[in-house]
Amino acid sequence: MSNSKARLHLVASWAGFLVIILVWQGISTLGLVAPETFPGPVRVAESVVESLSVGRVLEHVGTSLFRVFSGFGIGLFAAVILGVMCGWYIDFGTILRTPIELLRPVPPLAWIPLAIMWLGVGESSKLFVIFLGAFFPIFTNTYKGMMTIEPNVIRAGQMVGLRGWRLLLKVVVPMTLPDIATGMRLGWSYSFGAMVAAEIIAANSGLGYMIMHGRELGLVGVIMFGIILIGTLNMLTDYVIQSLILKRFLRWHYVPEQK
Amino acid sequence: MKRSTKYLGIPRDAWIRGITMVILLGIWEGASRLGLVSQLMLPAPSKLAATLGNLATNGFPQGIIVFTHMRVTIFRILQGYLIGAFVAIPLGLMVGQIALLERAVNPIVTFARSIATISLLPLAIAWFGVGELSKVLLITYAAFWAVLTNTIQGVRSLDPVYVSVGRMYGARGVKLFFRVILPATLPRIFAGMKIALGLCFMVIIGVEMVGTVQGLGALIQQSRWFYRTDIAIAGTVLIGLFGLAMSLLLDFLERLLLPWAVGLEEVER
Numbered sequence: 001m002s003n004s005k006a007r008l009h010l011v012a013s014w015a016g017f018l019v020i021i022l023v024w025q026g027i028s029t030l031g032l033v034a035p036e037t038f039p040g041p042v043r044v045a046e047s048v049v050e051s052l053s054v055g056r057v058l059e060h061v062g063t064s065l066f067r068v069f070s071g072f073g074i075g076l077f078a079a080v081i082l083g084v085m086c087g088w089y090i091d092f093g094t095i096l097r098t099p100i101e102l103l104r105p106v107p108p109l110a111w112i113p114l115a116i117m118w119l120g121v122g123e124s125s126k127l128f129v130i131f132l133g134a135f136f137p138i139f140t141n142t143y144k145g146m147m148t149i150e151p152n153v154i155r156a157g158q159m160v161g162l163r164g165w166r167l168l169l170k171v172v173v174p175m176t177l178p179d180i181a182t183g184m185r186l187g188w189s190y191s192f193g194a195m196v197a198a199e200i201i202a203a204n205s206g207l208g209y210m211i212m213h214g215r216e217l218g219l220v221g222v223i224m225f226g227i228i229l230i231g232t233l234n235m236l237t238d239y240v241i242q243s244l245i246l247k248r249f250l251r252w253h254y255v256p257e258q259k
Numbered sequence: 260m261k262r263s264t265k266y267l268g269i270p271r272d273a274w275i276r277g278i279t280m281v282i283l284l285g286i287w288e289g290a291s292r293l294g295l296v297s298q299l300m301l302p303a304p305s306k307l308a309a310t311l312g313n314l315a316t317n318g319f320p321q322g323i324i325v326f327t328h329m330r331v332t333i334f335r336i337l338q339g340y341l342i343g344a345f346v347a348i349p350l351g352l353m354v355g356q357i358a359l360l361e362r363a364v365n366p367i368v369t370f371a372r373s374i375a376t377i378s379l380l381p382l383a384i385a386w387f388g389v390g391e392l393s394k395v396l397l398i399t400y401a402a403f404w405a406v407l408t409n410t411i412q413g414v415r416s417l418d419p420v421y422v423s424v425g426r427m428y429g430a431r432g433v434k435l436f437f438r439v440i441l442p443a444t445l446p447r448i449f450a451g452m453k454i455a456l457g458l459c460f461m462v463i464i465g466v467e468m469v470g471t472v473q474g475l476g477a478l479i480q481q482s483r484w485f486y487r488t489d490i491a492i493a494g495t496v497l498i499g500l501f502g503l504a505m506s507l508l509l510d511f512l513e514r515l516l517l518p519w520a521v522g523l524e525e526v527e528r
Contacts, residue, residue, distance in 0.1 A: 016367045
């Protein structure tokens with residue numbers, strides 16, 4: 001690709017965002033819609049500065065991130081261990097997968113009412129829903145990875161004298177990592193969505209609460225700011241997790257992308 | 260490693276699964292009857308069966324029977340889903356063919372997909388109220404981006420050889436599009452629509468928990484105010500079955516309509 005064409009593409013990738021922001025500001029400057037219902041970017045910034053402090057926003061961000069990382073972490077841990085065990089001990093897998101496969105089609109958000117009745121409105125019910133969001137996709141992918149390992153790789157491991165636990169940890173689990181990574185990405189987006197939903201439906205802190213509270217006060221600017229913040233956080237964390245996995249733990253698996 | 264042993268003509272795995280289910284239900288029923296777990300927290304399966312029957316005849320809340328909830332949920336999903344897909348498919352087909360446009364749209368799509376649809380709920384309520392319109396629009400949003408990404412990707416990853424061969428046979432313009440590009444992109448579009456439907460189903464359950472008494476999400480959320488764990492569990496089970504039925508139906512449709520599509524399991528969500 002020629003240099004000028006590459007530059008043109010770079011410009012285009014920013015132009016899209018710029019056009020959206022300009023149209024957004026244009027609508028509000030021309031006064032097409034009442035600013036209370038549809039504030040422009042400038043008005044959004046103003047209303048955020050008026051009604052929120054940096055400290056408050058950071059507090060909500062911290063609470064939300066802490067929730068989603070804890071729930072996701074527990075889910076990842078449980079799903080990988082159980083997924084590996086289900087793939088290693090076939091009969092154990094058949095038994096354990098019976099209830100898991102039955103619960104899997106239930107979307108994470110559908111657990112919210114039950115979680116609240118079982119665990120109360122506190123932190124644990126939110127963690128439970130976030131946990132479920134991560135658990136099912138990671139479990140399914142881990143198990144799938146275990147079941148689709150090339151048998152020759154296992155035989156090669158046995159040939160060099162590995163068996164039992166050492167075969168599992170040195171050969172089988174590393175071979176499953178790419179599938180675990182796939183599950184993690186899916187699980188992260190479910191966990192994140194579950195966190196926002198749980199905070200919108202029943203919470204008094206966190207980003208979901210912040211935007212729901214903004215609605216109660218009729219501050220559309222705060223809601224818009226919150227949505228953009230949630231989107232940005234989700235995108236950044238997803239990016240960090242993915243590049244961490246791809247560039248550090250799975251460097252051996254992926255051929256570096258050619259630019 | 261293949262264990263195809265059969266007992267009485269039933270595979271071993273099926274036996275293990277069946278026995279596991281019976282034992283689990285037995286423990287649950289027994290624990291509940293003996294009072295090892297609170298009847299209030301985890302009602303016995305027999306109680307849940309009665310609850311299900313009650314939901315089908317008397318309904319909850321205020322005489323809304325469970326079939327009404329299902330119909331309302333299906334109708335909401337279908338409206339938003341179809342609107343989203345019908346807008347996204349032509350748009351994606353267009354954007355995918357123009358490299359520069361694809362560049363410009365790509366960051367927007369990535370960002371829009373990062374916004375959890377449920378986080379738009381307060382904004383939708385502020386703009387359109389708590390009525391049907393906000394719910395349908397949120398479903399539209401969820402469906403739109405998933406279908407759009409996959410349609411664009413489908414066009415982008417089209418093997419150029421197909422187009423060359425089509426041209427060689429004299430197909431160009433509209434004919435090239437309908438005979439070559441569209442059929443080759445369809446499997447990917449369908450994959451996107453499948454992902455989108457799953458997303459819509461997740462979103463609708465959350466959306467229905469705010470400001471409505473109709474729909475499956477509303478059913479389980481309302482049960483919370485009356486502390487009816489039996490209704491919440493029965494409702495959650497129904498939602499699970501509903502989701503399962505939906506994904507089975509889609510798999511079936513895919514095999515029926517797109518027999519030439521293979522190896523799409525690896526499509527990135």
